[in-house]
Amino acid sequence: MADEVEPGHVRVRLDLSYDGKDFSGWAKQREGQRTVQGEIEDALRTVTRSGRTYELTVAGRTDSGVHARGQVAHVDLPVEVWAEHREKLLRRLAGRLPHDVRVWKAEEAPAGFNARFSAVWRRYAYRVTDDPGGVDPLLRSHVLWHDWQLDVEAMNAASAGLLGEHDFAAYCKRREGATTIRTLQRFDWERGADGIVTATVRADAFCHNMVRSLVGALLFVGDGHRGVEWPAKVLAAGVRDSAVHVVRPHGLTLEEVAYPVDELLAARSREARNKRSLGEAGCC
Structure with a gap:
C-alpha cells in the first residue's frame, strides 16, 4: 500500500505553488511536454546528486494552464539522502527550479500521510x-x-x-x-x-x-x-x-488542501480508496 514507506526511506511532505500558464498540467507526460511534476522531480534529482528519479504523489492533479497556491505532494527519499540535504533542500531547489514553480516547505511527514488519499x-x-x-x-x-x-x-x-x-x-x-x-x-x-x-x-x-x-x-x-x-x-x-x-x-x-489530525491520516487514506456509491451512502 502507498502509505507504507519502504524500509530505509523517509516520506517528505512538500508544500508548493506554481503559475500554470506555461505548464502542460501537473502530471508527467510524453517527452517534450513541460509539467510541474517533471520540473520538480528533475530538480530533486539534481540537487540531491542522485542517479534515480524520486517520484512525487500529489494531492490533486491540475490540468494544463491551472495554477496552484496551496498544492501538496509527497516524495519518499532514502534516509541518507534526506539526512544529507534536508537543511538546505529548499534553498537548493529555489536555485534549480524555474521561476514559475516554488517549493515552500519540505518536512518529514507524520505516519500514515499520503498527499492524495489523506486529504479531507x-x-x-x-x-x-x-x-x-x-x-x-x-x-x-x-x-x-x-x-x-x-x-x-x-x-x-x-x-x-x-x-x-x-x-x-x-x-x-x-x-x-x-x-x-x-x-x-x-x-x-x-x-x-x-x-x-x-x-x-x-x-x-x-x-x-x-x-x-x-x-x-x-x-x-x-x-x-x-x-x-x-x-x-x-x-x-x-x-x-x-x-x-x-x-x-x-x-x-x-x-x-486540508488534512485531518495526524492520528487519523491512515484511516482517512483507507477510506478515500473505497469506491463510493450513493446507494451505500443512503443519500439522495
Whole structure:
C-alpha cells in the first residue's frame, strides 16, 4: 500500500505553488511536454546528486494552464539522502527550479500521510471579471473575462442547489473505472472591491473538469441566459449537457488542501480508496 514507506526511506511532505500558464498540467507526460511534476522531480534529482528519479504523489492533479497556491505532494527519499540535504533542500531547489514553480516547505511527514488519499478537502478559486473594458493586463493570466454583466446574487442562489453529496456525472469528464460521486462542501461567489468575481469551490475531491464545468454553468445563470434552477436540473439529469461550457483553465487556482489530525491520516487514506456509491451512502 502507498502509505507504507519502504524500509530505509523517509516520506517528505512538500508544500508548493506554481503559475500554470506555461505548464502542460501537473502530471508527467510524453517527452517534450513541460509539467510541474517533471520540473520538480528533475530538480530533486539534481540537487540531491542522485542517479534515480524520486517520484512525487500529489494531492490533486491540475490540468494544463491551472495554477496552484496551496498544492501538496509527497516524495519518499532514502534516509541518507534526506539526512544529507534536508537543511538546505529548499534553498537548493529555489536555485534549480524555474521561476514559475516554488517549493515552500519540505518536512518529514507524520505516519500514515499520503498527499492524495489523506486529504479531507481541496479548495479552489475561480476568478472572473465582467468589466466592459476587459481584464487588467497584469492579471490576464489569472482572471477570465466574461463579456456579460454578472448577477452574483443569482449565482449564489443557484450554487446552493448543488451542495452536498451527489453524482456529478453531468459536470465531469468521465474516466474509465472512476466514480463521479463527490461531496460539494462549499460553492459561493463574491465580488471584490476591484470588481473581480471569485468563486470559492470546496469538496472532498473533484473529478476531471468538475470545477470548470460548474463555473461555466453558473456564469450562464449570472448573465441571465439560464434560470437559477437550471444547474440543479442538469445535476439531477446525470448526463453531460451540451449547454454546460467548460471555462478556460487560467482563471482557476488550487488554493488549499486540508488534512485531518495526524492520528487519523491512515484511516482517512483507507477510506478515500473505497469506491463510493450513493446507494451505500443512503443519500439522495
